[in-house]
Amino acid sequence: MAATLEKARVSKEGEFVVIDAKGMHYPELNVLIEDVINQGAKKLKLINVNGQRFIADGLRGDYYIEIHGVAGDDLGAFANGPTIVVYGNVQDGAGNTMNAGKIIVHGDGTDIIGHSMRGGKVFVRGHVGYRVGIHMKEYKDQVPVLVIGGTAGDFLGEYMAGGRIIILGLQRLETYPEIVGDWLATGIHGGAIYLRDEVDEDKLGYGAKFEELTEEDLAFLRREIEEFCSYFGGDVDEIMNAKFTKVVPLSHRPFAAMYSDSKEAGH
Amino acid sequence: MVRNFPPDFIVRVDKEACINCLRCVRECPFGVHEYDKEKKKWKRHHEKCVACLRCAYMCPTQAISIEKHPMEYSPHPVWTNKVRKDIKTQAETGSVILTAMGNELPYLNYFDRLVLDACQVTNPSIDPLREPMELRTYIGRKPEKVDLEEDNGVDLKTKIAPNLKLETPIMFAHMSYGSISIEAQLSMARAAKEVGTYMGTGEGGMHVDLYPYADHIITQVASGRFAVHEEYLKRGAAIEIKIGQGAKPGIGGHLPGTKVTAEISQTRMIPEGSDAISPAPHHDIYSIEDLSRLIYALKEATRYKKPVFVKIAAVHNVAPIAVGIIRAGADAVVLDGFRGGTGAAPQVHRDHHGIPIEVAIASVDQRLREEGIRHWGSIIASGGIRSSADVAKAIALGADAVYIGTAALVALGCTVCKKCYTGKCPWGIATQVPELRKRLNPDEGARRAANLLKAWSHELKEILGALGLNSIESLRGNRDRLRGVGLSDVDLEVLGVKPAGR
Numbered sequence: 001m002a003a004t005l006e007k008a009r010v011s012k013e014g015e016f017v018v019i020d021a022k023g024m025h026y027p028e029l030n031v032l033i034e035d036v037i038n039q040g041a042k043k044l045k046l047i048n049v050n051g052q053r054f055i056a057d058g059l060r061g062d063y064y065i066e067i068h069g070v071a072g073d074d075l076g077a078f079a080n081g082p083t084i085v086v087y088g089n090v091q092d093g094a095g096n097t098m099n100a101g102k103i104i105v106h107g108d109g110t111d112i113i114g115h116s117m118r119g120g121k122v123f124v125r126g127h128v129g130y131r132v133g134i135h136m137k138e139y140k141d142q143v144p145v146l147v148i149g150g151t152a153g154d155f156l157g158e159y160m161a162g163g164r165i166i167i168l169g170l171q172r173l174e175t176y177p178e179i180v181g182d183w184l185a186t187g188i189h190g191g192a193i194y195l196r197d198e199v200d201e202d203k204l205g206y207g208a209k210f211e212e213l214t215e216e217d218l219a220f221l222r223r224e225i226e227e228f229c230s231y232f233g234g235d236v237d238e239i240m241n242a243k244f245t246k247v248v249p250l251s252h253r254p255f256a257a258m259y260s261d262s263k264e265a266g267h
Numbered sequence: 268m269v270r271n272f273p274p275d276f277i278v279r280v281d282k283e284a285c286i287n288c289l290r291c292v293r294e295c296p297f298g299v300h301e302y303d304k305e306k307k308k309w310k311r312h313h314e315k316c317v318a319c320l321r322c323a324y325m326c327p328t329q330a331i332s333i334e335k336h337p338m339e340y341s342p343h344p345v346w347t348n349k350v351r352k353d354i355k356t357q358a359e360t361g362s363v364i365l366t367a368m369g370n371e372l373p374y375l376n377y378f379d380r381l382v383l384d385a386c387q388v389t390n391p392s393i394d395p396l397r398e399p400m401e402l403r404t405y406i407g408r409k410p411e412k413v414d415l416e417e418d419n420g421v422d423l424k425t426k427i428a429p430n431l432k433l434e435t436p437i438m439f440a441h442m443s444y445g446s447i448s449i450e451a452q453l454s455m456a457r458a459a460k461e462v463g464t465y466m467g468t469g470e471g472g473m474h475v476d477l478y479p480y481a482d483h484i485i486t487q488v489a490s491g492r493f494a495v496h497e498e499y500l501k502r503g504a505a506i507e508i509k510i511g512q513g514a515k516p517g518i519g520g521h522l523p524g525t526k527v528t529a530e531i532s533q534t535r536m537i538p539e540g541s542d543a544i545s546p547a548p549h550h551d552i553y554s555i556e557d558l559s560r561l562i563y564a565l566k567e568a569t570r571y572k573k574p575v576f577v578k579i580a581a582v583h584n585v586a587p588i589a590v591g592i593i594r595a596g597a598d599a600v601v602l603d604g605f606r607g608g609t610g611a612a613p614q615v616h617r618d619h620h621g622i623p624i625e626v627a628i629a630s631v632d633q634r635l636r637e638e639g640i641r642h643w644g645s646i647i648a649s650g651g652i653r654s655s656a657d658v659a660k661a662i663a664l665g666a667d668a669v670y671i672g673t674a675a676l677v678a679l680g681c682t683v684c685k686k687c688y689t690g691k692c693p694w695g696i697a698t699q700v701p702e703l704r705k706r707l708n709p710d711e712g713a714r715r716a717a718n719l720l721k722a723w724s725h726e727l728k729e730i731l732g733a734l735g736l737n738s739i740e741s742l743r744g745n746r747d748r749l750r751g752v753g754l755s756d757v758d759l760e761v762l763g764v765k766p767a768g769r
Contacts (some may be wrong), residue, residue: 030567053560058497058568074564078497093551096564097492112551116492118536134550135492139536159546161537189542253542255521259365259613259688 010036016066022048026072030054034264037063041185044221051091056082059101076103079120085231088175092129094120100142104231108150117141117144117163124148125232126171130181131155138162147228154181161190166224168196168239184208185247189254193247194221196239211248270566272355273338274314278740284330285309291331292323296703304453319684321693353614363615367687368673368695369514369606369651373616376606377625377758378657382767384748386735393737395728401738402724403669405430406505407574407598409642418541424606425635428598429574431485431505433668434463435724437658439462439716440486440649441507441578442627443469445522445531446610446708447475447676448704451696454679456480456714460719461713465504467670470520470545472534473499485576490519490544493535497568506565507576508558508597510549513607513650516580516620519547522612526690528699559595566596574598576647580620581605581627586634592644593635599645602627603671606651608673610697624650625664629762632665632744641744655726664762665744677720679712 009020009032017036021029029052036044042063046055049069056065056076063082067075070088077096086094089107097116108126116135119142127150134155136144144163150171157165169179179197186205194217201210213221218240224240277300286309291300297317301310316333323331339348353364386392393400407430414424434692439455446469453476455466460483467485468477472494477484486503500506501760511517522543532539552558561652562575577592578601579585589600604624609617635641648661649670661669677683680694687697695706731739734748742748750767751759759766 027567028280034570054564055569057564058500058570060497062674073560077564078568080497093560093564097495099496115551116495118492118496131550133491135546137537139532139538142536145269149331155550159543159544160353161544165676187544187546189544237760252540255523255542255544258521259363 013045015035016043016045018045019046020071021046021050022051024052024058026052026054030057032245049061049088056084056222058093070107071161076101085087088222090124090128092177095120098122098144106232109148111153113267114144114146114165117146119144121145121147121227121230123231124150126150127152129153131158133157133160133163133165133193134163135159136163136165138191145224147224149228149232151176151178152180152222155183155186155205156180157184157185157191157193158187160185160188160193160249164198164224165191165193166221167194168225168228170181170196170234170239183248187254188247188249189252190249192217195245196241196242199245207250207254211246215230217244217246270355270359272352273340274316274336276316276318277313277336278311278316278403278520279332279334280309281328281330281332284328286328286330288327290325290327292608294693296327296693296698296700297686298687317684317686319682321684321714328708330565340729342548345758346385347496350411364612365688365705366617367611367612368683370605370618371607372386373469374623375509376651377754377762378651378660380662380752380754380758381658381749381764382752383659383663383730383734385733390595390735392735393732395402395732398704398732398737400728400731402435402727402741404433404436404739406433406576406645406647406668408644411642414440426678429505429572430598431574432463433464435720435727436662436666436668437720437723438485438647438668438670439466440608441467441469441485441509442610442672442676443471444474444534445469445471445526445695445699447708448531448692448695448699449530450704450707450709450712451676451679452477453709454707454716455675456484456710456742458716458720459483459712461717462724464720467493467507468503469508470494470535471531472536473502474534476532477518478502487560489545490547490549491543493537493543493545496536500565500569500573503573505574505576505598506569507578507601508549508565509578510552511560511578511580511582511603512609513580513605513621513624514604514609515612516582516605516618517547520545526699531699534624555591555595558592576604581622581624581650582620583622585622585627586630589646590634590638590640593640597644599647599667600631601647601649602631602666603670604648604650607649608676609687624648624652624661624759626758628661628664628666629746629764633763635705636744637739655662655730658723659727659730659742660749662739662744663749664704664764665746667743673714674733675719677723678715680709 031070045066047068051072053072054267058078060080067086071090073092075094079101080099083102085104090109095114101120102123105124109124109128113132130153147166183205184203185208297315408428416422416424459466470489481502485505490507524542576599578595578750605621620672645667648666692698746763
C-alpha cells in the first residue's frame with residue numbers, strides 16, 4: 001500500500017537500498033521493507049529509525065539490514081537467517097524466538113532480549129535489562145549464543161533450556177555495578193551461562209549451580225569474544241584474562257519426581 | 268505398614284469361556300493380566316485396572332467383564348472413598364496427584380439447566396431437508412461497515428481482515444503431537460478438511476504428515492514457544508496464542524523428558540529426553556500491552572495474512588480480560604471452561620480452578636456488546652461440549668464457534684479412562700508407543716471424526732429449523748431462545764436468560 005506513496009523515502013547507496021524511516025508508523029515501514037525485499041534488495045539501510053517495532057520479524061533469508069537509530073520491540077522476532085546491525089539501542093525482545101541469523105547491537109538493549117531463541121546469535125555492546133535469554137533453547141546443531149558486553153538485570157536465563165549466554169561486564173552501571181542481577185538462571189534445565197566476574201552464590205536461582213570451566217569452555221569463549229571484538233573492538237586476550245563464572249542446570253529433568261497417581265504409588 | 272487401599276475395579280473372567288489365548292495379556296498396557304505358563308495359572312492385578320475396557324472388547328470369547336470393585340471403605344458423605352484414597356496416595360508418595368480429562372467434581376452443569384425454544388403455530392418452523400440452512404461461520408474481525416464500489420458491477424471497497432471460513436461452527440481443539448499420537452492428529456486433520464473446518468496443533472508443532480492439511484490447521488504459540496518457527500507460523504491457517512487452559516488455569520505444563528522421543532523432539536525442536544517445560548506465564552507477556560505486542564509480532568511475521576486468536580482459561584474476571592484481549596488486537600478470543608480436558612494436569616487445579624464455560628460465554632459476549640466491540644473479534648468456546656445441543660446453547664449464549672477435544676477423542680475410540688498422562692493409551696490415542704499406536708487406523712479415525720461433525724451439524728440444522736431460523740448467525744447471542752430450568756435469579760442474570768415460563 002505504501003510503496004508508491006513512499007518512493008521518496010527509498011534511495012540507493014552503493015549496494016544498499018536506503019529507507020528513511022523518519023516519522024513512519026511501524027506497519028507502513030515494515031510494508032515498505034517487504035516491498036523493497038520483494039523487488040530484489042539484499043542489503044538494506046534503515047535511517048532515522050525511532051522505536052518502530054517488529055523490524056525483520058519472521059524474515060527468512062540471508063538479508064543484511066543496517067539500522068541507524070533505536071530499533072523498537074521485537075526486532076528480528078521469529079527471524080530465520082538475516083543479519084541485522086543496529087547503530088543505536090534496541091528495545092524489548094530483540095531476537096525473540098529467533099531461529100537463525102544475527103543481531104549486532106552497538107548500543108544497549110532493554111528487557112527480554114533473546115527470549116526463547118532457538119538459533120543464531122545476538123551481540124550487544126552495552127547493557128541489557130531484565131529477563132534476558134529467558135527460555136532460550138537449542139536443537140541439534142542450532143545452539144543460540146547471546147553475548148553482552150555490559151551487564152544484565154534480574155532473571156537472566158530463567159527457564160533456560162539450551163544455548164549459551166555470555167556476560168562480559170566490560171562496562172558497569174554506576175547505580176548497580178554488579179555483572180548480573182538476582183534470580184540468575186532460575187529454573188534452568190539446559191544450556192550454560194558464562195559471566196566474566198565472580199558471582200555471589202546468593203544470586204543463583206532455583207535449579208542452577210556453578211561449575212568449573214573446562215578447556216572447551218575457554219576455547220568457546222575465545223571464539224565468541226573474538227567475534228564480539230570484530231564488531232565492537234577490544235583486546236581478546238585482555239578480555240579473556242579474567243575470572244569467568246559458569247552457571248549450569250542442576251538437572252535436565254527438574255520436575256521428574258513432582259507427580260504421582262494411585263496406580264504408580266503401588267496401591 | 269498395611270496398605271489398606273481397595274482397588275477401583277475388579278476384573279471378572281468367565282473361566283468356562285476363557286480359552287487361555289493370552290490376548291488380554293497383550294492388549295493391556297497396564298499389566299493387569301498375568302499368566303504363569305509353567306503353573307498354568309492366571310493372576311489378575313485388579314489394582315492396576317483403569318476400566319478402559321480394551322481387554323473386554325478384544326477378548327475373542329467375551330469372557331472378561333470389568334466391574335466397580337465391591338470393596339469400599341465404610342460409607343461417609345464427607346470422607347468419600349476418593350478423598351481417602353487421594354490422601355493415602357499422597358501419604359505414600361509426597362507428591363502432586365496427576366490426572367487427565369476434565370473436571371470430575373459434580374459442579375452444576377448449566378448446559379443441562381438450559382432449554383431451547385421451538386416454534387409452535389404462530390411462527391412456523393423450517394424443515395432443513397427442504398430448505399437451505401446456513402451453518403457457515405466466519406471467525407475473525409468484522410468491519411465496522413462495508414463500503415461498496417459500483418462502477419462495473421459491485422466490488423468490495425472495505426478491506427476485510429483475514430477470517431477463517433468454517434462450514435460448521437465446530438472445530439477440533441488443540442491437542443499436541445506428544446500428548447496424542449500422529450494417527451489421532453491425522454484422523455482429525457482429514458476430518459477437518461473433509462467437513463470444511465479446522466483443528467489445532469497444540470504446542471507440539473506440526474508433524475510433516477500434517478502438511479497436506481495445513482490449510483485446515485491452527486498453529487499454537489504457547490509459553491514454551493516449542494516448535495515456533497517462521498515456516499510453522501506461515502504454514503497454518505491461523506495462529507493461536509495460548510495463555511491458559513480450562514483444565515489447568517494459571518499453571519504451565521511439563522512434558523516429561525521420557526516422552527520426548529526422537530520424533531517428538533523433531534516437531535517441538537528440542538533435544539531428545541529433555542523435559543519440555545512451558546512456564547505458567549509467557550515471560551514476554553506481563554501486561555495487555557505485552558500481549559498486544561506478541562499479537563502484532565505474529566501478524567507482522569505472517570504479513571497480516573493469518574488471524575491471531577488468544578486462548579485463556581475461563582476465570583473470575585473473564586469478561587474484562589477478554590475485552591483486553593480483543594482490544595489488544597486478537598481476531599478471536601478462545602474461552603476454555605473449567606470442564607475442559609487435558610492430557611495431564613494436577614488434580615487440584617483441574618477440579619478447583621476456573622469457572623464454567625456457559626457463564627464465561629455469556630459474560631464475555633455481554634461485555635463486548637456493551638463496549639460496542641463485539642464485531643472486533645469472535646468468541647470460540649470450549650471445555651465440556653458434549654453434543655450438538657451443547658453447541659447450540661453455547662452459540663445462543665454468544666459463542667461464534669466451539670472447539671471439541673474430549674468428544675473428538677471419544678469418537679476415535681477413547682473411553683475416558685483418564686490415564687492419558689501415562690502415555691499408555693490402550694486405544695492408541697494418547698500414546699507414542701508404536702504397538703499401541705497401531706490400534707488407531709487414521710482412515711477409520713478420519714471417517715469417525717468426520718461422521719461426528721456431520722451428525723452434529725445435521726442436528727444443528729434440525730435445531731435451527733425447530734427454532735424457525737435458517738442460519739446459525741440468527742442464533743448467535745440470541746439468548747431469548749433459551750430458558751433456564753431450576754436456576755437461581757443470579758445465575759439467570761449472569762447468563763442473560765429468562766426462567767422457563769416467562
